[in-house]
Amino acid sequence: MRSVIPTRSSRAPSGLQTAALVGAAGLLASLLYVQAQKRQAERLHPPQGKFVDVDGVRLHYLEAGEGPAVVLLHGNGVLASDFELSGLIDQAAGARRVIAFDRPGFGYSERPGNVLWTPEEQAKLLYKALHQIGVERPILIGHSWGTLVALAMAIEFPKYIRAIALVSGYYYPSPRPDAALLSAPALPGIGQVLRHTIAPVLGRMLWKRIVARMFAPEPVPERFGRLPKWLALRPSQIGAGAAETAMMIPAAKRLSARYAELTMPVAIVAGDQDQVVDPVHNARRLHEDIAHSELLIEPGVGHMAHYAAPGQILEAVARLEASLTPGGANLRHGATMHQPPNSVH
Numbered sequence: 001m002r003s004v005i006p007t008r009s010s011r012a013p014s015g016l017q018t019a020a021l022v023g024a025a026g027l028l029a030s031l032l033y034v035q036a037q038k039r040q041a042e043r044l045h046p047p048q049g050k051f052v053d054v055d056g057v058r059l060h061y062l063e064a065g066e067g068p069a070v071v072l073l074h075g076n077g078v079l080a081s082d083f084e085l086s087g088l089i090d091q092a093a094g095a096r097r098v099i100a101f102d103r104p105g106f107g108y109s110e111r112p113g114n115v116l117w118t119p120e121e122q123a124k125l126l127y128k129a130l131h132q133i134g135v136e137r138p139i140l141i142g143h144s145w146g147t148l149v150a151l152a153m154a155i156e157f158p159k160y161i162r163a164i165a166l167v168s169g170y171y172y173p174s175p176r177p178d179a180a181l182l183s184a185p186a187l188p189g190i191g192q193v194l195r196h197t198i199a200p201v202l203g204r205m206l207w208k209r210i211v212a213r214m215f216a217p218e219p220v221p222e223r224f225g226r227l228p229k230w231l232a233l234r235p236s237q238i239g240a241g242a243a244e245t246a247m248m249i250p251a252a253k254r255l256s257a258r259y260a261e262l263t264m265p266v267a268i269v270a271g272d273q274d275q276v277v278d279p280v281h282n283a284r285r286l287h288e289d290i291a292h293s294e295l296l297i298e299p300g301v302g303h304m305a306h307y308a309a310p311g312q313i314l315e316a317v318a319r320l321e322a323s324l325t326p327g328g329a330n331l332r333h334g335a336t337m338h339q340p341p342n343s344v345h
Contacts, residue, residue: 030197034235037200041230047108049080054129060108061129062100065093069135070317071126072100075144075168077241078232079107085223086306088141091314099135101126103149105240107231117243119251123152127160139320141165141313143306144277145244148251155258163265163320167313168303170277171286173253179245186242195238203233214303217273221307259289265323266293267316271301271308294319 049062062080070092072083080100083089092098104122105111115121126149130138139162142150147169154161185195203210207229211220231237268290270283279297287295296316301308 027193027197030201034196034200034233037230038234041228041234045228045231049102049108050133051108052129052132054125054132057104057112057125058110059104059125059129060102061133062089062098064089064098065096067096068321069097069099069130069138071130071135071138071140072098073126073140073142073146073149074100074103074106075146076244077237078227079237081107082143082227083306085221085226086304086310087223088306088310088313091310092141092317097135099130099133099138101129103146105243106237111236111240116247117240118247119148119152119255120156122149123156127153127157137162139163139165139317141167141317142169143167144169144303145248147171148248148255151255151259151262154264155255155261158261158264161264162324163267163317164262165267165269165313165317165320166283166286167269168271168274168277168305169268169282169286170248170252171259171282172256173249174278174281176249179248183242183246185238186246191239191242195235195242199238199242200230200233200235203238204229207233213275215307216275216302217300218302218308224304224307256289259286262290263292265320266290267296267320268293269296269298269305269309269313269316271298271303271305273300274303274305276303 047060049060052059052061060080062084072080072088072092074080074082080102083100089098089100102109104117104125111117137160140150140153142148142164144167147166148171150164150166151169151171154164185191185199187194211224215221215224268283268287270277270279272279283295283297287293294316296312298305298309298312306313
């Protein structure tokens with residue numbers, strides 16, 4: 001009886017081939033799941049603000065109130081509605097015109113891939129956008145990564161920006177082992193695969209842990225739970241966040257060389273328990289480098305200081321405004337402003 005030797009094509013798949021097929025099936029399942037979640041999130045949470053087109057880029061922004069303009073710049077990973085949930089927009093809008101942008105690539109703002117969206121490039125785009133919607137000489141409030149954009153705008157357009165309030169910012173380069181891992185979805189090729197498949201799913205699995213670290217040592221406020229998770233985990237926003245993580249250290253290095261150019265009033269706010277950004281290396285050091293600045297260190301507060309202390313932030317903004325009026329405190333020459341009991345000057 002003649003034995004039959006199976007041909008290569010008739011052999012059972014090898015272990016490597018099986019693993020590849022399972023991996024491909026897993027990626028396909030992740031892709032379909034992420035796309036379904038993206039569509040549902042956009043259907044349940046359509047844009048609530050207005051749009052402005054600048055240099056071919058469509059920007060979405062929220063607006064409330066009337067009066068002197070205050071512009072809010074959110075951090076990495078969230079969107080403009082973060083300022084609504086914190087209460088900052090409502091509290092500020094009582095006597096001011098408040099504008100909160102979805103920065104490029106976040107929320108419903110576009111982020112064309114032909115531009116490297118550094119803080120300086122975002123500053124130029126937002127400067128044009130503000131002119132287009134009739135905003136003159138605003139005060140900026142930036143949170144976390146948004147502080148880099150606020151600083152870039154203040155440095156590039158010092159005659160246009162009246163004052164800046166910086167909350168929980170990263171101002172100086174420092175070792176960040178997490179940056180390389182979190183930047184992976186921004187890589188060409190493999191990054192695109194990651195942000196459409198694995199990265200959003202992993203982000204959803206780790207969401208509670210990430211958010212808890214942002215708010216620690218305080219509990220996560222119930223209202224933050226209304227932030228649409230899958231709107232923040234869409235592939236486009238995952239890519240924008242990863243790109244900003246990758247450029248965070250070089251951006252801080254570039255901008256920190258120019259902080260001495262700042263002459264407008266500056267308020268610096270930080271939580272002394274911030275687990276995301278070291279307040280000593282950043283906030284305190286920036287206060288030393290900008291002699292006319294005001295520094296407020298909030299005890300027991302983590303990275304999300306705009307949730308824990310929106311009132312204190314707006315009190316600091318009010319002092320910035322007062323310093324700009326005739327007879328007000330002259331911060332530019334290092335005059336001391338009134339300090340709340342829990343602040344450091």
